[in-house]
Amino acid sequence: MSSTEQGTSSAAPAEPTTAPESAAAPEVPESFYYVHGKDKVVHKVSAGALQHSALIHGMISNLGYTEEQAKANPFPFENIDGDILQMVVDWCNQHKGKPTPPEDTNLPKQKEKLFDLVLAVNYLEIKELLTYCCKQVAMMVKGKSPEEIREIWMIPTDAEDEAAEKEAKKRAGKEAAGETAAAAGDAK
Amino acid sequence: MRIRSFPNLVSRQIIQEMDPSENFMLSKTSKKMKDLVKNNIYKVDQVWMNLNSNWSFVVEIGGKIHNVFDLRAGLAPWEMKWHRFLVNAVMLHPSAVQKYHEILKIHNYICEIFKCESNKISVIDYIENQEFIDEESPRFLMNVDFCHLRILGSRSPTMKTRNLIIEDAKIFVADFIHHYEGQNIVLKNAWLNDRLARLFILNWMLKMKENLVSFIAFQNRQEVFDESSVVNLLNSKRNAITESRVEDWDPEKRDRYFNYDSIIANQNVFPADTFDCEHGYDIVREDGKRATVKVSPNHFMFFVWP
Numbered sequence: 001m002s003s004t005e006q007g008t009s010s011a012a013p014a015e016p017t018t019a020p021e022s023a024a025a026p027e028v029p030e031s032f033y034y035v036h037g038k039d040k041v042v043h044k045v046s047a048g049a050l051q052h053s054a055l056i057h058g059m060i061s062n063l064g065y066t067e068e069q070a071k072a073n074p075f076p077f078e079n080i081d082g083d084i085l086q087m088v089v090d091w092c093n094q095h096k097g098k099p100t101p102p103e104d105t106n107l108p109k110q111k112e113k114l115f116d117l118v119l120a121v122n123y124l125e126i127k128e129l130l131t132y133c134c135k136q137v138a139m140m141v142k143g144k145s146p147e148e149i150r151e152i153w154m155i156p157t158d159a160e161d162e163a164a165e166k167e168a169k170k171r172a173g174k175e176a177a178g179e180t181a182a183a184a185g186d187a188k
Numbered sequence: 189m190r191i192r193s194f195p196n197l198v199s200r201q202i203i204q205e206m207d208p209s210e211n212f213m214l215s216k217t218s219k220k221m222k223d224l225v226k227n228n229i230y231k232v233d234q235v236w237m238n239l240n241s242n243w244s245f246v247v248e249i250g251g252k253i254h255n256v257f258d259l260r261a262g263l264a265p266w267e268m269k270w271h272r273f274l275v276n277a278v279m280l281h282p283s284a285v286q287k288y289h290e291i292l293k294i295h296n297y298i299c300e301i302f303k304c305e306s307n308k309i310s311v312i313d314y315i316e317n318q319e320f321i322d323e324e325s326p327r328f329l330m331n332v333d334f335c336h337l338r339i340l341g342s343r344s345p346t347m348k349t350r351n352l353i354i355e356d357a358k359i360f361v362a363d364f365i366h367h368y369e370g371q372n373i374v375l376k377n378a379w380l381n382d383r384l385a386r387l388f389i390l391n392w393m394l395k396m397k398e399n400l401v402s403f404i405a406f407q408n409r410q411e412v413f414d415e416s417s418v419v420n421l422l423n424s425k426r427n428a429i430t431e432s433r434v435e436d437w438d439p440e441k442r443d444r445y446f447n448y449d450s451i452i453a454n455q456n457v458f459p460a461d462t463f464d465c466e467h468g469y470d471i472v473r474e475d476g477k478r479a480t481v482k483v484s485p486n487h488f489m490f491f492v493w494p
Contacts, residue, residue, distance in 0.1 A: 115191070115194075118194065118198055119193075119194070119198075122194075122195055122197070122198050130198070130201065131201070134198065134201040134202045134204075134205050135205050137191075137202050137205075138202050138205035138206045138210070141206070141210055141213070141214065142210060144210075144213065145213060146213050146214070146216035146217045147217075149213055149214055149217050150217045150218070153190070153191035153217075154190045154191065155190070155191060155192065155217045155218055155221055156190070156192070156218065156220075157218060158218050158219050158220075161218060161219070161220055
């Protein structure tokens with residue numbers, strides 16, 4: 001299903017295996033770029049697929065990398081888990097050059113995965129996929145009571161919010177006091 | 189993973205994907221979520237109270253009605269059942285607030301999160317021409333500050349409503365001439381006659397309308413209102429000594445324009461010269477109370493000066 005190629009889990013980009021070329025290859029060979037997430041696994045993705053991501057598209061549009069340069073300089077997305085990046089790459093490949101359907105049923109059903117996907121997609125600025133994800137997140141609370149929503153979306157209660165705010169203030173106060181003491185020490 | 193850690197644009201998109209009832213429920217989870225919903229909610233045109241079969245709060249978005257919250261059966265007052273013929277606005281008198289506190293609270297809350305005006309409860313009107321049923325008299329209506337009715341049933345309990353508009357008063361204008369005890373009333377499409385207008389003036393002279401501030405009736409175009417006998421009555425009271433007397437406008441005694449500060453002014457568009465009392469007939473009672481009568485074939489207006 002996916003033309004994504006995975007390398008080894010090393011800091012340096014590994015040699016990705018080439019995606020099978022179609023019989024009728026285009027006259028101008030498609031350029032490929034390389035991305036990796038937190039797990040350092042490198043994914044080879046075509047420029048066409050990456051067009052879905054406004055962030056990456058903006059990054060690559062003026063680079064003019066050769067295949068070797070692109071391979072040597074994979075885009076690092078250290079804030080995105082490897083499996084999430086894989087999902088994103090799969091989605092971009094699947095929808096390469098195609099109009100996006102009104103809904104996408106292949107999104108993860110697990111809450112944590114979906115939330116991580118939302119953050120990744122938002123970061124990578126993939127507008128259509130973000131819309132699907134937001135719809136899916138909204139669907140999670142359809143017909144639910146406030147208590148159920150709180151549980152599903154892990155929303156803190158007012159008391160928890162207040163306690164967290166108090167704690168943050170206390171911490172900020174301590175830090176400020178520490179800085180003042182350090183400054184006084186320096187002055188001596 | 190907590191939903192609150194989403195960037196604001198993502199939260200906004202999620203909220204925009206949710207329907208009004210889901211957003212209502214979400215806002216109930218915490219104060220911070222309520223703020224989040226308020227700050228990111230789509231445009232809602234109006235909050236309505238739907239008193240059809242299932243009493244509920246609904247919102248109107250682009251002409252479509254979306255359910256927000258069903259009132260529990262025990263919460264909706266029995267009297268409100270008979271509200272359904274109201275045109276569009278009911279304002280609660282403070283004394284009613286205690287009784288209907290919870291409903292008001294929900295109403296105001298929904299208005300707050302959907303950023304709609306909360307100083308009136310708008311009622312969806314499904315059945316027109318429904319009359320009050322005596323046994324089920326809507327006491328609730330007696331406690332409202334403002335009521336806007338399309339049509340009036342017989343034996344209406346609205347005679348004490350402080351600010352009242354009746355869109356299609358017709359023959360019921362007589363009921364209000366005789367029995368209205370509120371402060372400001374506007375009757376449209378009225379079937380006035382000279383006898384009723386004279387009676388109204390005499391009632392006020394006899395201190396039978398002590399709460400009254402203004403009475404405005406616009407005549408139905410097909411019904412003839414001969415105002416001359418009203419004018420004759422007023423003229424006959426000029427130079428009276430032992431009873432109420434009639435005067436022309438004296439700028440030293442009152443302003444030219446009546447200061448109409450009823451809530452009705454926010455709900456109804458009046459003809460430009462409605463409150464210009466330059467050519468009105470001033471009635472001065474023995475106790476010094478002053479009122480101005482404006483009368484023409486098209487209207488009968490009565491303003492009591494403070």
